[in-house]
Amino acid sequence: MTDSEDREQQAAVTRRLLYYLNSPIAPYCRLRGVLPAPGAVRIAVRAGDDENARDFLYEIPNDTVTPYYIPGLLRTVLTGPQIYSSSDLGEVRGMTLIRLRPQEITPDPEPEQGRALTVVHALCDPGDDENPFLLGFLILGGGLLRLYVQRPDRPGVIGADIRLNNTRTALIASLPSLLEEEQYQRPASDDPHCDLLVDLTDW
Structure with a gap:
């Protein structure tokens, strides 16, 4: 994707996820933000509702899915067990960074x-x-x-x-x-x- 296409994808994902500021994206998981990254979008999610809540940053390459599929992709990741390699994990701004491989994940259907x-x-x-x-x-x-x-x-x-x-x-x-x-x-x-x-x- 070109820089212009990356920006368009980023804006489209941001618009698509605005709804989840008012409702959980998955049980006990709330959207905290949508962040730009080179060739990708990063979605910040807080998992848990108590003092033990943790913040995660899910990185999704821009050229792998359309914005429409991202909520279902996140629901799948947030509600089921997932295994990540060490190369897919990191830390950014105090959040655990997880680089997703959407081609290996079947998104949950949209409610x-x-x-x-x-x-x-x-x-x-x-x-x-x-x-x-x-x-x-x-x-x-x-x-x-x-x-x-x-x-x-x-x-x-x-x-x-x-x-x-x-x-x-x-x-x-x-x-x-x-x-x-x-x-x-x-x-x-x-x-x-x-x-x-x-x-x-x-x-």
Whole structure:
């Protein structure tokens, strides 16, 4: 990766992990920071909630995983036994440094709330004028998410149901045109928060 690509990856990982400032990244493990390193990103984690808590710094090479997979990678590392060679260990700023080899680790799947967060963040991106304006959302359970959107060319609120295990990038990119297709629309008789419902669960 070039220096510019490294910086873009670093910024993307930082944005991806902001959510974990408010909730544990794994049981009894809290995010303390995201630090730049040459060709890598380092993620500071405090393990434990008492006076025996320890700080770890996990180094992940920038060219091995996308930012989306990093929370799952960290959950795997933090919740299961791992074996590291002495060459993978060090110390930085009083934290134990662990150099991860992501190609040898299978990331835990993203929980439902994390998948919903990814979709909502993508639709809230102020730099993308093509997406419908997101007014709200509701996790319905069973892997379903209802998005409440307003198309700029039409009054009223549309509730769009999607499956969280769908390919989010493709679905989000297609969402504005899918909302225009009448074959997906029906009156929102059971939801007072929208005028129309669009079922995209099979898309």
